[in-house]
Amino acid sequence: MQKNSVNRSVLVIQGPNLNLLGMREPEVYGTITLEDIHKKLADLAKQVDISLETYQSNHEGELIDRVQKAKKDGVSFIIINPGGFTHTSVALRDALAGVAIPFIEVHLSNIHQREEFRKHSYFSDLAMGVICGLGAHGYELALNTIQHKLSST
Secondary structure (H helix, E strand, O other): OOOOOOOOEEEEEEOOOHHHOOOOOHHHHOOOOHHHHHHHHHHHHHHOOOEEEEEEOOOHHHHHHHHHHHHHHOOOEEEEEOHHHHHOOHHHHHHHHHHOOOEEEEEOOOHHHOOHHHHOOOOOOOOOEEEEOOOOHHHHHHHHHHHHHHHOO
């Protein structure tokens, strides 16, 4: 049962090139589009009375700005797929650390089965959890986990 004092707001942040899902390397990322993922998440969020916002950018500074704005907006949880910034962005990591909003890191592919440089994440040690290799279903698992956390608060 939802408690009135608990903010049930989730922000989904998608990093660079995720706007190309469905076209980009379908053998790695599948054929589902980002729009499909967001629609499914919106439907699931509505069922469990969670306010959901999605945001995608190919620009590091815009992602950092959105993370910082999330604190002002009162976002309770973040689901983030940093895309290629997973392996390069100390600045985005610092933004997430700075706002101290709990987050789940999601990757469509199993980054540990890929090129050596993709095996390191600047975010995983800060994340509440990491889901990788389960395709678009990983986002649903992240939202289900957040819903469980919000319901037990």
